[in-house]
Amino acid sequence: MEIRSMTIEDYDEIFSMWQITSKRALTGADSKENIEKYLLRNEGMSQVAVENGRIVGTVLAGHDGRRGFIHHMAVLPEYRRKHIGHKLAVEAIRKIAADGIEKTHIFCYQDNLTGQNFWTSLGFEKRGDLFVYSIKG
Numbered sequence: 050m051e052i053r054s055m056t057i058e059d060y061d062e063i064f065s066m067w068q069i070t071s072k073r074a075l076t077g078a079d080s081k082e083n084i085e086k087y088l089l090r091n092e093g094m095s096q097v098a099v100e101n102g103r104i105v106g107t108v109l110a111g112h113d114g115r116r117g118f119i120h121h122m123a124v125l126p127e128y129r130r131k132h133i134g135h136k137l138a139v140e141a142i143r144k145i146a147a148d149g150i151e152k153t154h155i156f157c158y159q160d161n162l163t164g165q166n167f168w169t170s171l172g173f174e175k176r177g178d179l180f181v182y183s184i185k186g
């Protein structure tokens with residue numbers, strides 16, 4: 050299994066993978082055009098896991114110059130519990146930290162217990178003192 054930086058040429062494969070792993074989190078922000086902009090803004094930070102030529106895991110990673118953010122952390126169901134997600138997340142955090150960013154945040158649905166266990170296992174602290182507020186426009 051290889052971990053390497055995501056490129057826009059991976060888009061069709063990762064987008065079909067996200068239909069299986071991450072459907073609820075997919076939005077217009079995940080169009081090919083937007084992902085291309087994201088990868089350019091955060092060069093080399095997003096990662097894919099490749100097994101026998103097939104992309105089996107993804108993580109989008111970037112920062113705003115102040116804090117890091119991770120999105121679309123996902124592993125195909127038949128490849129789970131082999132620490133592929135762990136390796137992808139560690140690499141994403143390493144790349145963000147290498148840019149001088151000292152803290153990285155993730156968003157996790159409250160009913161996603163697998164996600165919560167996963168982030169806790171990596172040492173992420175669940176914040177009880179914050180709500181996420183969002184606005185369109």
Ligand SMILES: CC(C)(COP(=O)(O)OP(=O)(O)OC[C@H]1O[C@@H](n2cnc3c(N)ncnc32)[C@H](O)[C@@H]1OP(=O)(O)O)[C@@H](O)C(=O)NCCC(=O)NCCS
Pocket residue numbers: 070071121122123124125128129130131132133134135136155156157158161163164165166167168170
């Ligand atoms: C979350 C996800 C990426 C984890 O990927 P993975 O490769 O299976 O995770 P890992 O094998 O690296 O697991 C690392 C640790 O996380 C925890 N963990 C992972 N999956 C777990 C589960 N189903 N139940 C309990 N703990 C779990 C364990 O502590 C595990 O270590 P262990 O196997 O030695 O006990 C994967 O389940 C997934 O794609 N889920 C759907 C998308 C999603 O919910 N992403 C997170 C969004 S916030």
